[in-house]
Amino acid sequence: MTIGFFDSGLGGLTVLSEALRKLPHEDYIYMADTLHVPYGPKSKDDVQSYILEAIEMLMQYHIDALVIACNTATSIAVAELRDMYAIPIIGMEPAVKPAVEMNRATGKRVLVLATQLTLQQEKYYALVSRVDEQGIVDSLPLPELVQFCEALQFDKRMITEYFRSKLAPYNLNDYGIVVLGCTHYPFYADLLREMLPPHIGIVDGSAGTVRRLAAMLHRYGIAESQGNGSVKLLCTSGDQAYVNKMRTALDLLAGNTIYT
Structure with a gap:
């Protein structure tokens, strides 16, 4: 089983990092909307269209569940995404x-x-x-x-x-x-x-989001736990340099050696 994660950029990696700790036997695909990061200063309508386009790209990888690992994206688009797709979709809100x-x-x-x-x-x-x-x-x-x-x-x-x-x-x-x-x-x-x-x-909200993800997987009967914690990193721009940046950020979260 493969779980998709989505954010505008690097932020959702903090939620993915929590999932890797709590659900280490699933496989993951992470999509960053690097064409439009950051979302914060943009209009609601523009951001909603960006999110829907990016999730359409992510769905091509046949994910079994989706985590919108972004508070802004959740507030703007999660209802529309749940209407569009039949898979479990977990959003976030400030704790x-x-x-x-x-x-x-x-x-x-x-x-x-x-x-x-x-x-x-x-x-x-x-x-x-x-x-x-x-x-x-x-x-x-x-x-x-x-x-x-x-x-x-x-x-x-x-x-x-x-x-x-x-x-x-x-x-x-x-x-x-x-x-x-x-x-x-x-x-x-x-x-x-x-x-x-x-x-x-x-x-x-990371811990609570991952708890909801685990509960949702069991509810839908798709928690196979047969993966090995593999992570595929993608971005909407196809920029390999940004993919490398995501890998660096995820490694920093795992090692907790961030500050200089």
Whole structure:
């Protein structure tokens, strides 16, 4: 059985890395939409058309299940994709619900970091409205972080200064959880953890997404677990240099030797 993963660029590799740890006996094909990365600054209609075109390419590889490893792509296109294809399709959303539940008794706030396009979507507003009864969720767009990740920019001093400038308006003593609401952002989770006060936890949606994937595979009776964890990396532009970059990023995630 082969599971497809899709993202605009490198970010979804953080989810794929989690799947390789939790479901090591499946095979994977990862597609990055390098023709249009990043999605964040683009219009919803344009991004939706890009996603549908890229998934059509990915479907030619006869995948048995699909993970939309991108919060923005999920919010914009997952409903349409489920109407178009009969295979199991798992999307992502910022881990606001578990963050709110963890903070409910502490009186602390939740800070969601995501792309501007994700934060503007009705799906995100509906999610926050549904789970944030106490009004403790704040949202902060970090569009530059996607660009840093796509450039494999892991200079510790520069990224730390970036985080400090973006977080400067916030009294971090008021917060108990930071949500990484873009799959590119976990590349910087360890660095963010170093600079945040120790009482602040960090959550992202990767673990929950992989749990839903495993449950869906069993529900559909397609969890054969006869693969060997092979990974085929593809991109919509066919750029071999970018494929090599994806391999480097996946190796970095596996080895956790990122910062310079």
